[in-house]
Amino acid sequence: xxxxxxxxxxxxxxxxxxxxxxxxxxxxxxxxxxxxxxxxxxxxxxxxxxxxxxxxxxxxxxxxxxxxxxxxxxxxxxxxxxxxxxxxxxxxxxxxxxxxxxxxxxxxxxxxxxxxxxxxxxxxxxxxxxxxxxxxxxxxxxxxxxxxxxxxxxxxxxxxxxxxxxxxxxxxxxxxxxxxxxxxxxxxxxxxxxxxxxxxxxxxxxxxxxxxxxxxxxxxxxxxxxxxxxxxxxxxxxxxxxxxxxxxxxxxxxxxxxxxxxxxxxxxxxxxxxxxxxxxxxxxxxxxxxxxxxxxxxxxxxxxxxxxxxxxxxxxxxxxxxxxxxxxxxxxxxxxxxxxxxxxxxxxxxxxxxxxxxxxxxxxxxxxxxxxxxxxxxxxxxxxxxxxxxxxxxxxxxxxxxxxxxxxxxxxxxxxxxxxxxxxxxxxxxxxxxxxxxxxxxxxxxxxxxxxxxxxxxxxxxxxxxxxxxxxxxxxxxxxxxxxxxxxxxxxxxxxxxxxxxxxxxxxxxxxxxxxxxxxxxxxxxxxxxxxxxxxxxxxxxxxxxxxxxxxxxxxxxxxxxxxxxxxxxxxxxxxxxxxxxxxxxxxxxxxxxxxxxxxxxxxxxx
Numbered sequence: 001x002x003x004x005x006x007x008x009x010x011x012x013x014x015x016x017x018x019x020x021x022x023x024x025x026x027x028x029x030x031x032x033x034x035x036x037x038x039x040x041x042x043x044x045x046x047x048x049x050x051x052x053x054x055x056x057x058x059x060x061x062x063x064x065x066x067x068x069x070x071x072x073x074x075x076x077x078x079x080x081x082x083x084x085x086x087x088x089x090x091x092x093x094x095x096x097x098x099x100x101x102x103x104x105x106x107x108x109x110x111x112x113x114x115x116x117x118x119x120x121x122x123x124x125x126x127x128x129x130x131x132x133x134x135x136x137x138x139x140x141x142x143x144x145x146x147x148x149x150x151x152x153x154x155x156x157x158x159x160x161x162x163x164x165x166x167x168x169x170x171x172x173x174x175x176x177x178x179x180x181x182x183x184x185x186x187x188x189x190x191x192x193x194x195x196x197x198x199x200x201x202x203x204x205x206x207x208x209x210x211x212x213x214x215x216x217x218x219x220x221x222x223x224x225x226x227x228x229x230x231x232x233x234x235x236x237x238x239x240x241x242x243x244x245x246x247x248x249x250x251x252x253x254x255x256x257x258x259x260x261x262x263x264x265x266x267x268x269x270x271x272x273x274x275x276x277x278x279x280x281x282x283x284x285x286x287x288x289x290x291x292x293x294x295x296x297x298x299x300x301x302x303x304x305x306x307x308x309x310x311x312x313x314x315x316x317x318x319x320x321x322x323x324x325x326x327x328x329x330x331x332x333x334x335x336x337x338x339x340x341x342x343x344x345x346x347x348x349x350x351x352x353x354x355x356x357x358x359x360x361x362x363x364x365x366x367x368x369x370x371x372x373x374x375x376x377x378x379x380x381x382x383x384x385x386x387x388x389x390x391x392x393x394x395x396x397x398x399x400x401x402x403x404x405x406x407x408x409x410x411x412x413x414x415x416x417x418x419x420x421x422x423x424x425x426x427x428x429x430x431x432x433x434x435x436x437x438x439x440x441x442x443x444x445x446x447x448x449x450x451x452x453x454x455x456x457x458x459x460x461x462x463x464x465x466x467x468x469x470x471x472x473x474x475x476x477x478x479x480x481x482x483x484x485x486x487x488x489x490x491x492x493x494x495x496x497x498x499x500x501x502x503x504x505x506x507x508x509x510x511x512x513x514x515x516x517x518x519x520x521x522x523x524x525x526x527x528x529x530x531x532x533x534x535x536x537x538x539x540x541x542x543x544x545x546x547x548x549x550x551x552x553x554x555x556x557x558x559x560x561x562x563x564x565x566x567x568x569x570x571x572x573x574x575x576x577x578x579x580x581x582x583x584x585x586x587x588x589x590x591x592x593x594x595x596x597x598x599x600x601x602x603x604x605x606x607x
Contacts, residue, residue: 043258093216197468
């Protein structure tokens with residue numbers, strides 16, 4: 001039933017479009033129907049990379065143009081038919097994507113977008129320099145079917161429709177697979193994706209390869225339809241802009257977004273170009289620019305999401321609502337962001353209470369940090385830090401702001417490489433391993449800034465973290481369900497991430513890390529933004545995880561909660577280990593009090 005429900009829109013669209021194409025007899029409008037499909041396919045190719053990973057590409061015209069020139073040169077010089085050159089163009093487009101991806105994925109954000117722009121511009125000048133300013137496909141009246149030179153333009157529309165349906169099905173398969181979930185995780189937070197065990201470079205390279213192949217294929221077909229190609233018509237900036245615009249207008253990161261955008265924008269731009277192109281040069285660029293402005297103002301996520309939300313009656317505001325006892329700045333009421341808590345009665349709990357029922361702390365070391373240091377320019381963020389973590393232990397990492405706590409976590413799970421020292425996990429040196437490899441080795445992590453996938457359900461969010469050790473999708477789903485139940489979110493497993501409270505979001509991130517079957521969990525301010533009652537709920541879940549044998553390291557400023565949770569503290573100050581010991585002794589140590597509150601207060605403590 002679910003498969004039928006997902007396939008039915010594709011079937012209905014194909015039937016409706018085919019009927020319209022058969023009824024239209026005017027050759028100009030028939031060409032327009034074909035171009036709508038061409039730009040929808042090109043938009044889908046752009047969407048595979050940029051829509052699902054969030055890496056905006058201004059350079060997809062490079063793959064489109066490679067496909068176009070593959071067809072025309074293949075026919076002119078080798079007599080190859082489009083039935084052969086179109087698949088070749090897809091292969092060359094994929095190879096070009098792979099070659100472009102290796103160096104360019106080192107960049108992020110605007111730098112990536114601008115770097116991608118360089119490729120089609122370079123190819124434009126290369127092909128002009130080679131003397132290919134304008135090439136025309138030779139007519140082959142002797143074999144029109146073999147060379148796709150049909151008298152009836154509806155044949156082109158039907159071929160384009162078949163290509164679009166195939167591309168939609170491929171895109172849907174990607175979206176519903178671990179491939180798609182990996183790309184969405186990268187889009188939301190690449191660091192969190194790496195920490196969840198996703199090899200981000202590998203998945204991005206796959207995405208740009210598939211994207212380039214689709215773009216090369218449709219670029220080749222575009223030339224077959226128009227019979228003529230020039231470097232500006234296939235490598236120009238407007239080509240990439242059209243792919244971006246139809247996707248943004250329809251809905252980025254969706255299967256139907258580029259189709260919706262192309263169906264609306266391409267006819268408008270083509271008609272205005274035909275009517276006003278001579279009087280207003282560049283009218284198509286104006287149309288696409290206005291379309292982007294309109295969608296930003298009226299439907300920032302695209303028409304697809306606006307229509308879907310209206311159909312389902314969902315609220316468009318998907319921001320999580322903070323609990324009533326949380327201040328506007330995100331801090332819990334009545335809690336100081338410092339050494340001491342203003343809550344009465346929050347003192348170091350007895351060892352058996354902190355440990356929780358049924359939990360044993362082994363004498364065996366699971367993680368050994370040996371003299372690691374990290375310097376940024378002249379700033380020594382971490383200096384010669386050494387400590388051991390026992391199996392099953394809950395270790396608190398505390399210190400004033402700027403002490404180097406998060407930098408330490410980044411060194412422990414591979415986001416940074418230390419300048420010196422070692423990090424040993426079960427006796428194996430982890431230095432030089434990327435975060436996804438460390439996750440596979442058993443190091444899980446959550447982050448201070450929550451990055452849920454707002455348009456995915458709780459279960460789908462957690463499923464992203466379950467793939468690292470799961471051989472099959474069924475196994476990953478089972479682990480995700482178990483993790484959701486463990487943290488107490490089974491009742492809201494189908495709720496979208498954007499509809500959760502702050503506490504539920506924190507628990508969901510714990511579940512996502514848990515789904516990767518970690519042996520040691522690094523929790524970075526998991527209690528941030530929670531109210532008093534919610535802090536207790538999350539602490540109970542952390543104790544529950546520790547009771548299963550998972551070793552936990554936690555950074556937290558809420559000291560009242562920390563002294564009730566941890567077995568031992570490591571206190572950092574100016575990047576160095578200041579004190580290490582049990583909560584009772586650490587919280588009374590004058591050096592710790594001075595680090596947090598100043599020398600005046602440490603003198604009072606001595607007195």
